[in-house]
C-alpha cells in the first residue's frame with residue numbers, strides 16, 4: 325500500500341458550450357488520487373461531479389466541451405492524448421462504473437460479450453481465455469450462476485444483478501483506478517449496501533484506487549479515505565475522512581453533514597442551508613459562489629474570491645471567513 | 656417460436672375468411688359488370704343472349720351460392736376466369752406476379768442501398784455539410800409525389816435521352832432463357848426501380864438518422880467508450896445495431912406495401928405487373944381478377960405483419976414471442 329500518486333488533476337476546468345458561450349461546470353479542480361486509495365467526491369445534484377468524472381475519461385462530447393488543465397496519469401497528461409491513445413487507457417488503466425445499470429449495458433449484447441469486449445482491446449486473450457476470465461469476473465462480483473448470466477441479456481437481470489455486471493465490465497482488465505459515478509443511486513436501499521460492500525471488497529482485493537462519486541455521506545464514512553466536497557464546480561473542502569466528519573469547516577460541508585437523515589437531533593437538522601445549486605449560466609463567477617445561499621452572513625465579514633487554502637495539514641478549505649460563520653440559531 | 660408462427664398462421668384463417676366475404680360483397684356492390692359493358696360495343700350481343708350468357712356463367716345465382724362457389728375455387732387454387740381476357744385468373748397472374756415481385760425486390764434493395772449509407776453518414780456526423788445535404792435531399796424526396804417523379808424520370812431518361820425502354824418488362828424479340836433476355840429484363844427494370852427506390856428512401860433515412868442521433872448519447876455507448884472500444888466499433892457494434900431495430904421491424908411491412916405501391920410505377924412505365932392489371936381490371940369490371948388480387952394483397956399483408964414480428968424477435972432479444 326503505497327502513497328504513490330496515481331492520478332493527479334491540476335487546475336482542471338471543463339466548460340460546456342451553451343449557445344455561443346462556454347460555461348465551466350468543473351472549475352479549477354486539483355485533486356490527487358493515490359494508489360489503493362478511495363477518494364469520495366460529494367456534493368448536491370448539478371455541482372459538476374459527473375462532468376468531472378467524464379473529463380478524466382475523456383468522454384465528453386467533442387466540439388461542445390472545452391477541457392483545460394492537466395489530468396496526469398502514468399506520466400502523461402490524458403487531456404493531450406488523441407482518441408486512439410485514450411482508447412488504450414480507457415478500460416485498461418481506468419475503469420468506469422455508471423449510475424444507472426438499466427441503461428449502462430447494451431440491450432442487444434449478452435452480458436458475457438459485454439464483459440469480454442474490453443479484453444479484446446487490451447489483452448491478447450484467445451476466445452476461450454476471455455470466456456474463462458469473464459466467468460471468473462461474474463463469480464467475483466457475486467453473480468450466483470455465472471454460466472447462465474454469461475449468456476443472458478441485460479433485460480433478463482434485476483437492477484442489482486445488472487450493476488454487478490457493470491462492475492465486472494469496469495474491472496475486467498484490472499484497472500489501477502476505477503471511477504464510480506453514484507453506483508448505487510438507482511438501486512433499492514437493500515441492494516445499495518450489497519453493491520457498496522462488493523466495491524469495498526474488490527477494492528481491497530485488487531488494491532485499486534477509486535474515485536467514488538456520491539450524495540450519500542453514510543457511504544462516504546464507510547468507504548472513503550479522503551473526501552472532496554464540491555460546490556458549483558469547485559472543491560470547497562478537502563480532507564481525510566476523519567477530519568472531515570470531526571471538524572468540518574466550510575459552511576457547505578457543515579450543512580451537508582447536518583442534512584444526513586440519521587441525525588436525530590431536531591435542532592441540528594435545522595442547520596441546513598436552503599436552496600439549490602444555480603444553473604451553469606447563472607452561476608456567480610465572481611466572489612464566493614456560495615455567498616447567496618447564506619444570506620445571514622454580514623457582507624463585511626467576507627473576503628472576495630476565497631481560494632482553496634490549507635488550514636491545517638492536509639485539510640483544505642475554500643472559505644476565508646469560516647471562523648465568522650454561524651448558523652442562525654448558533655448566534 | 657415455431658408454435659408462435661403456427662398459431663399466427665391459424666389466426667390468419669378466420670381473418671382471411673372475413674376478408675373474402677368483404678371483398679366478395681364489395682365486388683358485387685360495384686355498379687356494372689364485365690358483360691354489360693360489352694353490350695353496347697358488340698353488335699352480336701342483344702339483351703336475350705346477354706341474359707343467357709349470364710345464366711350460363713352463374714352470374715344470376717343467389718350471392719351466397721356464388722360466394723361459396725368462388726371460395727371453393729380459391730381453396731383449389733382456382734381463382735375463376737377473367738371474362739375480359741378469357742383466360743383463367745391464375746394464368747393471367749403468373750407472369751405478372753413474377754414481374755411485380757422482381758420490381759418490388761429491386762425497389763426495396765436499391766432503396767436500402769441508397770438510404771442506409773446516407774442515413775448513417777447524416778446521423779453520425781450531425782450538422783456536418785454532408786448531413787445538411789442528406790437532409791436537403793430528404794426534403795425534396797419527401798415533397799415529390801412518386802407519380803410525378805416517375806413521369807419525370809421516364810421523360811428524361813426514356814424519351815429525351817433514350818437510354819432506357821419506355822414500357823414493357825422485356826424486349827419481345829429476345830428469346831426466353833438467354834443472356835440477352837436477362838439483360839433486357841434488367842434494362843427494363845432500371846428506370847422504374849430507381850424511381851420507386853429514390854422516393855422510398857425518405858422514411859428509412861429519416862428513421863435511421865433520428866435513431867442514430869438518439870442512440871449515440873445513450874449510456875451504454877458511454878460504457879462502450881469507457882471500455883476503450885475503438886470509435887468505428889462503437890458505431891458498428893453498439894450504435895448502429897441498436898439504430899437498425901426499427902428499420903428491421905418495418906422490413907416485413909415494407910415488402911407488402913411495395914407490392915401495393917407498384918400500382919403507380921407499373922402504370923406509368925407500362926410495366927406488366929399485378930399493379931397495372933389491378934387498375935385495368937377495375938376499369939373493366941373484371942371482378943374475378945379484382946377479387947383475386949385483393950385477396951392476394953390481403954394475404955400478403957398478414958404474411959408481412961408476421962414476417963415483421965419474426966424479424967423483430969430475431970434481432971431484438973428483449974422481444975420474445977411465445
Ligand SMILES: Nc1ncnc2c1ncn2[C@@H]1O[C@H](COP(=O)(O)OP(=O)(O)OP(=O)(O)O)[C@@H](O)[C@H]1O
Nearest residue numbers: 340341349368369370371372373374375376603604
Ligand atoms: N453536456 C452538457 N452540456 C451543458 N451543460 C451540462 C452538460 N453536462 C452537464 N451540464 C451541466 O453542468 C452542471 C454539472 O452537471 P453534472 O452532471 O456534472 O452534475 P452532478 O454533480 O453529476 O449532478 P448529479 O448528482 O445530478 O448527477 C449542471 O448544471 C449541468 O446542467
Ligand code: SF4
Nearest residue numbers: 612614615643644649
Ligand atoms: S467565503 Fe463567506 S460566503 Fe463563501 S462559504 Fe465562506 S462564509 Fe460562506
Ligand SMILES: [Mg+2]
Nearest residue numbers: 373374375505
Ligand atoms: Mg451525476
